[in-house]
């Protein structure tokens with residue numbers, strides 16, 4: 001068995017072991033997940049990221065869930081690569097609202113030579129604001145991964161989406177292996193990985209198990225594991241797919257938490273369609289990261305103040321990043337306090353402790 005004995009990390013979960021977790025009584029599963037969560041993270045703390053689409057639509061890939069694919073007519077307004085200044089002003093706004101990580105997504109098969117230098121400038125600018133940086137740009141070459149690492153990129157997002165077996169019914173223009181190759185290039189260049197998938201695309205439970213096994217076989221596990229619920233968009237082939245049972249989604253979060261105990265499990269796309277109680281159960285199951293802001297690339301996300309109200313009701317604090325320097329941390333805190341005073345929207349449960 002391949003286990004890191006110090007941290008209890010395991011990289012060779014069998015299908016039967018993961019199936020056994022899914023089969024646990026719901027409360028037992030949540031209890032186990034929350035116990036593991038508390039052994040590895042501060043209780044009641046959630047990391048907050050903001051996501052901006054820096055290039056929207058007309059993507060040559062054919063991901064069947066995605067309104068940005070050029071293969072489907074979703075009436076999405078296409079946008080060229082955003083100007084560096086605009087991106088940095090959005091990043092600054094996100095920081096003033098409490099985000100510690102700024103993620104930038106471009107709908108590309110891979111970054112072009114023409115656009116890549118601008119993305120590097122964006123990353124440098126985001127870092128200089130004292131924020132962690134994350135980008136998702138599609139397939140990367142070795143050279144591009146190195147250049148991203150050289151400017152200090154913290155995270156690269158590249159999702160596996162689903163199991164290897166179900167993958168071909170979702171995407172035909174980029175292979176699973178190509179994704180794994182990009183992920184290993186990113187890992188080799190020293191950048192942290194953000195990698196997860198989408199639930200509710202008509203896959204079976206064995207596909208959710210297959211995806212989680214793929215993720216947990218990465219050594220080390222991806223630092224960030226986004227678990228998305230499909231957002232059905234009119235015009236995409238997935239517009240009318242059957243809903244996934246909410247308890248099954250929560251179970252998937254809990255199993256991800258147990259299998260990858262030190263990764264941030266992100267409750268990602270699809271939160272707009274979840275009520276507060278369901279989101280609370282996802283946090284109980286070990287989700288400890290969210291995207292925050294009104295738009296998640298091109299689909300709606302709960303408004304920022306609603307998130308803070310929910311955190312208030314649940315006594316959840318936002319996680320401060322270790323990557324920030326003392327100076328940047330101080331500046332971020334001052335900015336948060338100022339924001340609290342201005343609109344009383346921000347809640348920090350530790351202030352009442």
Ligand code: SF4
Pocket residue numbers: 059060061062063066067068069070106107108109138
């Ligand atoms: S998910 Fe990404 S790669 Fe796939 S179509 Fe959408 S933007 Fe393109």
